[in-house]
Structure formats: C-alpha cells, structure tokens
Amino acid sequence: MINSSDSSPWREARRRSARDVIVAAAWALAREEGLSGWSLRDLVRRAGISTPTVYAYFDSKNAIYDAMFGEAATEFADRMAESTDDAEDPRDLLVATARRYARFCLTDLARYQLLFQRALPGFEPSPQSYAPAVRALQGAAELLALNGITEARHLDLWTALITGVVSQQFANDPGGDRWTRLVDESVAMFLGHCRRAAEREPESSPDQAEGAPS
Amino acid sequence: MINSSDSSPWREARRRSARDVIVAAAWALAREEGLSGWSLRDLVRRAGISTPTVYAYFDSKNAIYDAMFGEAATEFADRMAESTDDAEDPRDLLVATARRYARFCLTDLARYQLLFQRALPGFEPSPQSYAPAVRALQGAAELLALNGITEARHLDLWTALITGVVSQQFANDPGGDRWTRLVDESVAMFLGHCRRAAEREPESSPDQAEGAPS
DNA sequence: GTCTATAGCTGGATAGAC
C-alpha cells in the first residue's frame, strides 16, 4: 500500500479531523455538564466512538483539556485582535474591546473557567496551548498605548478592572447585565484617572521601581 | 441514665466539638490538596476517625462543604466589620477595608474559591451558611455611603474593581503583590470618579434605568 | 484504527457488630 506512513498528508488530515470531532464533543459536554462534569464514557457515547479510539488521539483526559485550552486561547487571541473599524477613536476602540472581552467570557462559562480560572485541579496547559494568550495581552498593551497609557501599572489596573466586571457578572448576575453595562463608565473612570496621572507626573518617569517584595 | 437525650447540653457540646474536628481536618486538606482534591478517605485518615463517624455528623460530603462555607462566611463578615480605628477619615477606612479584603482572600485560596468562586460544581450553600455574607455586603454599602457614594451602580463598580484586583493577583502573580499594591491607586481612581459624577448630576437622580440590552 | 470487554482503582456511602 502506498502512503502507509503515519505522516502522509491525508493521513494527517484524517487524524486531525478525528481529533476535532473528539474535541468538539468534549466542548459540547463541558458546556452542558460543566467543565469537569463529564467522563470519557460520556464523551465516547456523545461522539459515537469507543474509548480506545480516544486514546489513539490523546494520551489522557488532560490531553483533551489541553487541546481545548489551545483552541480557546486561539479563539480568544483572534477575537481580541479583530479591529472593529479602522479610523476609529482610540477610546471607542478601548470600549469596544472591553465589551468584546466581556462578551467572549460571558457567552461560554466553561471556556472562561478553563482559560481564566484554572478551574481544573492538576491541569496545566502546555506552553504551545498557552502561547496565543500572550499575543492577546500584547494587543491590550498596544491598545492602551494608543490611548496614551504606557505605564505598566496602568495596564495591570486595566486588566483588573475589566476582569472584575466579568467576574462579578458571573458570580452575582449570570445571564444578566448588571455589571457588563458598567463597562462604559469603567472605561471613563480608567481613562480619566490615567490622564490626570499623566498630567501630574509628566512624561516617562520610568515606572519608578516601587519596592516589590516577592 | 440521666441526660441520655440527644439535646442535652453537654451532648450537644460533644457533638459540636467532634464536628469541629472534622471541619478543621477538611480545611487542612483543602488548603494542602485543593478545595476538592481530597476524599472522605483522606479526611478520616487525617482526623483519626472512621467513615461512619463522619456520617454521624454530616449527611454527605457536600454537608461538610456547607459547614466550611458557613465558617468562612462568618470569618469574612467579622473581618470586614472590624473597624480599624474610629475617628478615621472615611477614605482611609475605605483603603483599609479594601486591603483587608484582599488580604483575607489571598491568604487562603481554598477559602476564596469556596466563598467567592463557586468552584464546586453541584454545591450550593444553604441559606444559613450564606447569611453572613449578606451582612458583609451591607457593611460595604455603608462604608461607601460614608464616602458620599450612594448610587447602586457605584457599589457594583466598587466590588468589581476590588474583586478584579484579587482575581488578577491570584491568576497571574500568586504570592506576590503586583496587583494588591494597586489598591491605593484603585481607591483614588474610584473616589475621584464618583466625586466628579456626583458634581455633574447633583444629588439623587434615582439611578436612571439605562436601557439594558442583554 | 477501531472495536468489545474488562482490568484496576477510587469514590461516596452503608451494614452490622460492639
């Protein structure tokens, strides 16, 4: 037989698509039963395959989670990189991005828990799976720079603020908008603060190393 | 035999202290192995008792979690209610409280996850266990009122901000202070924003219901 | 590669003696 090597292109394609079927079934279950509320038995039943088939593509259940993490991280980076319209005011862009972030998180609890909450005891994403997330944070830094914000601590303040909105929304009003509707005001508060800070200590005082004990 | 009734005082005391031993062992395990990273077998080994003894005091593992939740919620309410010094500036009080909140959360990940992250799929605290948490939120509202902040949405903004700091601290710099050291600046930003908002729309414009799309 | 069948274990919870 020709092409019996495991690395032949169409072999790879088959492998890949089988993988995709498994991961898709895993996502469906995670959304329905909770991130960790499903077993491999559930998975194979849902995907219409058998247990050993899963192990032909993944070494363990955690390897499936890792694939899910990678997928989610890529989605996240892509979504955050989408520019709305060019030629837009930097501030509107910041608002739009914050809204997009909140929507991204809130539309999929399982994904949010996997990606941002480290909700799986004993699971650590592999470096490859994690990589895209770094890309997204760089995007955030650039977006703030567009708004004249370059201090590292202000980037941290920004992520805290916007993370907190999502976190509270999930914890205390899931499905509602009690916190997400505060995004506009949050951005206003944040930008106002940074602007005034910049006026007080003009230009690059190079992020004076305030004692940072471990 | 006198006092053979289960409701006699010293019987109750014994029951209680046995309960306490079990819950204490559960906390120790939760801190060492993760909130859900331990089994009843681990628990009985640690507490030096046997499985049926546990079931003499608790109906299920979730009942143990509920007791833990109640304990944590009480601790939380107490800690938040501690006034630093009287005669203090309302703003300093706000900063101190925010710091106390962050410290409370960050000193015990398991407690934080149980109390604020709903990290146990399928577990809901009973109303009795939950009650003290309400007390704490009322305290926060009063503290903001002392600072002239009475709008409901500003209370929400406050909790989001301070929650976000803790959340980011845990997720991206556990053990460090990269975010907690931003508490002062966060309070400044928040108070500045609320003050200016109050100037623009003076006195109680009764929280105009801004259109709330999902 | 995919199946059936099952190993091997660990989990929460219980029976019944004392």
Added chain:
DNA sequence: GTCTATCCAGCTATAGAC
C-alpha cells in the same frame, strides 16, 4: 457513636480480537 468490613457505582486506561 464508633468501629471493621464492604458495597457498588463510577472513573481512567488497557488487552486483545478484528
């Protein structure tokens, strides 16, 4: 109330036929 002993359901993962 506390024990020893155990049940039984669930899990991940694998052996071995095809």
